[in-house]
Amino acid sequence: MSTITRDDESPVTGRSPADRVSDTLPTGRARTVALISLFLASAMELIDVTIVNVALPSIEADLQATGPQLQWIIAAYPLAFAIALITGSRLGDRFGRKRLFVGGLVAFTLLSAACGAAPSAEALVLFRALQGLGAAAMVPQVLSSLQVMYAPEERGKAMGAFTALAGISTVIGPVLGAVLTDLDIAGSGWRAIFLVNVPVGLLALVAALRWIPESRSAVSPGLNPGAVAVLAAGLLAVLYPLTMGHDLGWPEWGFALMIVGAVVLAGFVRHQRRVQRAGLEPLVNLELYRGRGFAGGTAVQMLLFGALSAYFLAQTVYFQAGLGWSVLKAGLVGVPFAVATSAAAGFGVTVLALRIGRQVLQLGALVMAAGLAVMAVVVHLASVTTPWWAFVAPMVVTGVGFGLMVAPVGLFALADVPVEHAGSASGLFNTSGQLANAVGIAVIGTVFFEVVQSVGRAAPVDLFAPAFQVVLAIAAVLLLVSVAAARAVPAKVEVDTR
Secondary structure: OOOEEOOOOOOOOOOOOOEEEOOOOOOHHHHHHHHHHHHHHHHHHHHHHHOOHHHHHHHHHHHOOOHHHHHHHHHHHHHHHHHHHHHHHHHHHHHOHHHHHHHHHHHHHHHHHHHHOOOOHHHHHHHHHHHHHHHHHHOHHHHHHHHHHOOHHHHHHHHHHHHHHHHHHHHHHHHHHHHHHHHOHHHOHHHHHHHOHHHHHHHHHHHHHHHOOOEEEOOOOOOOHHHHHHHHHHHHHHHHHHHHHHHHOOOHHHHHHHHHHHHHHHHHHHHHHHHHHOOOOOOOOHHHHHOHHHHHHHHHHHHHHHHHHHHHHHHHHHHHHHOOOOHHHHHHOOHHHHHHHHHHHHHHHHHHHHHHOOHHHHHHHHHHHHHHHHHHHHHHHOOOOOOHHHHHHHHHHHHHHHHHHHOOHHHHHHOOOOHHHHHHHHHHHHHHHHHHHHHHHHHHHHHHHHHHHHHOOOOHHHHHHHHHHHHHHHHHHHHHHHHHHHHHOOOOOOOOOO
C-alpha cells in the first residue's frame, strides 16, 4: 500500500501532522474490531497489575515464596513497565505502532504462559519483569492508534470508553484473580490468573493483524538506550536491598547499595539536564516539572498509587493469612470497592471536575483517607468470627475517594502542558504512576512485614492486624499530603464529555 503523509491537520480526518499512515484506515465494523483488539490488550495489562494480589497466599504456599519475594512478584511488573514505557512509545513512533503493538502483545501473551508455568518464585519474578517489558511495547501504541483511527469529532466516545475500561480493569483485578484461583480449572489454581491471558491475547492478536492500521511519526524520535539502562540500574540498586533487607537481616552491603543507587539516580537527573541544555531529546523531559500543574498532578498520582498498591498488598495478606478467609471470599469482598470506584470515577470526571475544579482531587483524598481510618477501626475490633459485611462500609468509602481522584487527576496534570509536549508529558505521567506502584509495594510492604515479625504473637489475626493498621496509617498520611500537592494543579480544567 502507498504511504499517506499528512502535512497539516485535515478538517475531515483530524489526524496529527506527525502521523504517517501506511494502511487503509478501517471503518464501520472493521474499525470496531480493531478497537476491541486495542481494548483487550489494555484490559489485560491493567488487570495484571492487581490480579496477582489476591493469589499471594496460594503462590506463597505452592512456591515456598518469602515475604520479599511476594513483594517482587507484584512490583517487578510495574517497575519494568515504567522503566521501558517511554522507550516503547518512541519505538512505536519510529518503527511503526502496529508493529510494536503486535510484538508487545505476542511477548505479553507468551510471558503470561511462562508465569503460569513458573517452577519457582525466582522464575515468576523474572517472568513478571519480562511481561512488564512486553506491556511497555504494547500499551503506548493503544492511544496513538486511537488518534489515527478516529477523527476529533468521533474521538470523545472512543476515549470515554477507554477511560471507563481502564477504571474498571484496575479495580476488577483482585476479584477476577480470586474467582480464577478458586475455580482451580484443571488443577491450575493460582496459575490460571496468568494463563487466562493466553486465549485473550490470541484473540486480540488475530484482530490486530487484520484490522489495526500501521502508523508512525513523521519525525523519528531518539531512543536513549543508555539512559534507560542507567535509570533501571539506579532504581534496582535502591529497591532490591530495600525489599530484600527484611529477609536478609539488613546487611551493611544493602545500605551501601542503596546509597550507590541514589547517587546513580542523581547522576541520571544531571545527565538529562545536560542533554536538554544541549538541544537534544532527553529520556525524561525535566522541564515539564517546571510547570506547577504537571509537577503537582504527578505528585498527587504518585502519592495515590503508592498508597493504594501497599493497601492492596496488606489487605490481601490480612484477610487470608490473618482472618483465615478463602481466596474467593477475600476477592469478592473487594467488589464494593470496585463498584464504588467505577461510579465515583464517572461522576468525578464529568460532574465534580467541572463544578469544583481541583477540589475534586482534595475531596477524593479526604474521603479515601476517611475510609482507611474506618477500616483501621474495623480491623482493631475484628476477629476470625467477624462477618465479611463488616468491611463493606470502609471499602465503599475508600473506593469512592479513589474514584474521585483517579479519573480527574490526569486532566489536571496535563491541562497546562504545551501541545508540542503533550505526548512526552502523558508518557512521563503514566510512568510515574507505575513507578509509584513498585515503590509503594517495596517501601510500605517492607514496613508491613517488619511489623508482622516484630509483633511475635501466636494467633494469625494478632500478627497481621497491627501490621495492616500501620499500612493504613501510612497510606492515609500520603493521601493527606496529596491534598496539599493538589493545590499546585490548575483550579479549573475543561472536560470533553461528548
